[in-house]
Amino acid sequence: MSSCMRRIAISVAASTMTLSLAACGVLDAAQSGGEASPTKGDDITVGLLLPETANTRYEQFDYPIFKQKVASLTRHQGKVEYANAEASADKQAEQLQKMVDDRVDVIVLDAVDAHAVAEGVRKAKAAGIPVIAYDRLAEGPIDAYISFDNELVGETQGRAVLEALGDRAGGSARIVMMNGSPTDPNAKQFKAGALSQLNGKVTIAKSYDTEGWKPEEAEANMAEAINAIGGDNIDAVYSANDGMAGGVIKALKAAGVTDLPPVTGQDADLEAVRRIVSGEQYMSVYKPYPQEAEAAAEMAVARVQGRDIQFDALTEDKVDSPTHKGIPAQLVPVVSLTKSNIESTVVADGIYRVSEICTDAYAAACAAIGLR
Ligand code: BGC
Numbered sequence: 001m002s003s004c005m006r007r008i009a010i011s012v013a014a015s016t017m018t019l020s021l022a023a024c025g026v027l028d029a030a031q032s033g034g035e036a037s038p039t040k041g042d043d044i045t046v047g048l049l050l051p052e053t054a055n056t057r058y059e060q061f062d063y064p065i066f067k068q069k070v071a072s073l074t075r076h077q078g079k080v081e082y083a084n085a086e087a088s089a090d091k092q093a094e095q096l097q098k099m100v101d102d103r104v105d106v107i108v109l110d111a112v113d114a115h116a117v118a119e120g121v122r123k124a125k126a127a128g129i130p131v132i133a134y135d136r137l138a139e140g141p142i143d144a145y146i147s148f149d150n151e152l153v154g155e156t157q158g159r160a161v162l163e164a165l166g167d168r169a170g171g172s173a174r175i176v177m178m179n180g181s182p183t184d185p186n187a188k189q190f191k192a193g194a195l196s197q198l199n200g201k202v203t204i205a206k207s208y209d210t211e212g213w214k215p216e217e218a219e220a221n222m223a224e225a226i227n228a229i230g231g232d233n234i235d236a237v238y239s240a241n242d243g244m245a246g247g248v249i250k251a252l253k254a255a256g257v258t259d260l261p262p263v264t265g266q267d268a269d270l271e272a273v274r275r276i277v278s279g280e281q282y283m284s285v286y287k288p289y290p291q292e293a294e295a296a297a298e299m300a301v302a303r304v305q306g307r308d309i310q311f312d313a314l315t316e317d318k319v320d321s322p323t324h325k326g327i328p329a330q331l332v333p334v335v336s337l338t339k340s341n342i343e344s345t346v347v348a349d350g351i352y353r354v355s356e357i358c359t360d361a362y363a364a365a366c367a368a369i370g371l372r
Contacts, residue, residue, distance in 0.1 A: 039306030040105060042074035045081055046300050047099035047107040047129075051136070051184075052087040054214055055243040057267050058110075059084070061289040061351070062135075066108070069297035078301065087212035089113035089183065096120040100127050105304045107131045108296050111138040112212075113183035118323060130303050134296050137185050137321050143303060144315045145329040146296045148287045150186045154193020154240075156336045157264045160283045161194075161236045162201060164262035169201050173235040176225045177207040178218050178248055180240045185321075187213075190240045190266070198238070205229050210244060219247030223255065231257040236282075238264050242272035245281055268337055268346050273357050276339055278365045286337040286345045295330055339369050347371075 048066055050058040067080045081104055085092035089112040099107055100123055107124055111117040114136055121131050121140030130143040137145055162169045175198065180187030187209070198204070206225040210217050218239065226234070231252060239245040242265035252260055262282035265272050275281035295314055302311040315328035335345055346352050358366035366372060 040304050042077035044074060044078045044105045044301070044304050045102070046070050046078060046297070046304070047102075047104040048080050048082045048134075049092060049095055049099070049107065049109045049111075050082070050084045050134075051092070051110050051112045052212065053084055054087065054212070055241060055267060056269050057289065062110075062293050065290050065293035066297050069294045070301060073297060073301045085112045087112060087214070089116050092117065093120050096124065100124050100129060103127070104129060106300045108134045108300050109138050109142075110134040111136045111184075114138050114185045115183065115322070132296060132299055132303070133327075135186070135292065137319065137327075139321050139323045141324065142321070142327060144299055144311070145319055145321075145327050146292060146299060146315075147186070147329070147331055148292060148334050149331045150189035151193040153186075153266055153285050153287070153334050154190035154195075155197055156193075156285050156334060157190065157238060157240070157266065157283075158194035158197030160264055160336055160338070161238055161262065162197060164282050165202070165236055168235060171201070171203060173202045174205040174229060174233055175202045176222065176229070176234055176237045176248075177204055178221065178237060178239040178244050179207065179209050180244075181211060181213045182209045184213070187240060194238055194240075202236070205234070210240075213241065213243060215243040215247040217247070218244035219251045222248045222251035226251060226255045226257075231255040232259075234261050236262045236264075240264075241266040242269035242281075242284055243267070245275070245284075246271060249275065249280055268351065270352060270356065273337070273342060273346060273352065274359075274362050276337065276342070277357065277362050277369065277371065279339075282338070284337040286335045288332065288335075288349060289351070290349070291332045295332070299330075342369075342371055 070078045070080050083095035092112045107129055109131055117138050118140030121138055124131050125141045133142045133145040135147050165173050179191045208221040237248050239248050245263050245265035248263055264283055265281055266285040268284050268286045272281055272284045299314050315330055317329040317331050318326050319329045337345055347354055
């Protein structure tokens with residue numbers, strides 16, 4: 001006798017037959033994967049909303065890695081509906097609404113404006129669609145958050161500035177700070193992490209926030225800083241990411257600065273890695289994209305398929321947003337990327353081949369640091 005039949009027999013004795021039969025029916029359907037199962041199988045649609053294209057990581061790494069992982073987790077039956085907001089919060093609100101209208105099964109969201117997007121998150125939730133915040137902590141009732149340790153990113157950058165300054169670190173070394181977008185909570189964390197290292201050790205001569213993380217805006221702000229301070233009086237530039245570091249270096253060159261100060265970055269953009277090889281950029285922060293994007297895909301699929309134990313195992317950290325406390329999260333560690341560890345980071349992880357980094361123009365510089 002099956003356990004279900006046995007329970008029916010007991011129930012009949014207890015005169016509660018109707019209730020128990022219903023309970024057995026649900027149990028059997030769930031066990032056999034029948035139609036009454038409360039969760040989905042492999043034929044699912046995952047919405048992915050990324051914030052912009054001016055910085056290369058999203059289209060080059062985040063999206064393709066995520067898509068590939070969803071496919072492999074769902075025996076190639078799951079689909080990814082992808083939209084990029086091109087740094088516009090309004091556009092992202094429309095893209096999010098479309099995914100709700102399309103009734104995707106789950107949404108993975110990298111917010112342009114973490115505060116403004118909360119309304120859209122609430123609508124998705126009300127429509128029964130879980131939302132997982134990706135990289136930037138969106139406000140509103142999100143189910144979970146996956147990102148890098150963003151405070152650590154800033155600390156790593158700040159420490160690199162001090163290391164590059166060496167003996168010149170001290171109250172009188174003059175720094176320009178090029179921070180990220182004010183609508184991106186990560187930018188605040190990067191800045192706080194960097195300042196935890198720099199405060200009291202350098203003079204912050206100029207500090208800018210950069211709308212939409214736009215490289216050309218960082219370039220314009222840097223030109224202004226050079227005008228105000230004098231190109232040769234800038235001892236180091238804290239740039240929160242590589243795209244902006246490119247703009248900063250352009251502005252320094254345009255102003256005729258030949259002995260470039262150390263400039264920081266983040267993302268391990270290919271152009272930045274080349275600038276590190278040639279000595280134009282001091283460092284970047286390597287964030288292992290596969291770890292973030294694959295974990296996001298696993299979280300999304302586990303949530304839709306109702307695999308709660310796996311979901312919980314993927315989100316053992318806890319973070320607070322301005323609207324919600326104790327959000328289940330995973331924070332991935334990061335690595336400082338300099339001339340000395342290109343091989344053991346981006347090359348070893350298969351992000352770039354040496355031949356991609358070391359094109360003809362960089363062959364001599366690559367050889368000089370033993371990259372071949
Ligand atoms: C990301 C960075 C990126 C920046 C600009 C931040 O939220 O964490 O990796 O460079 O946005 O897109």
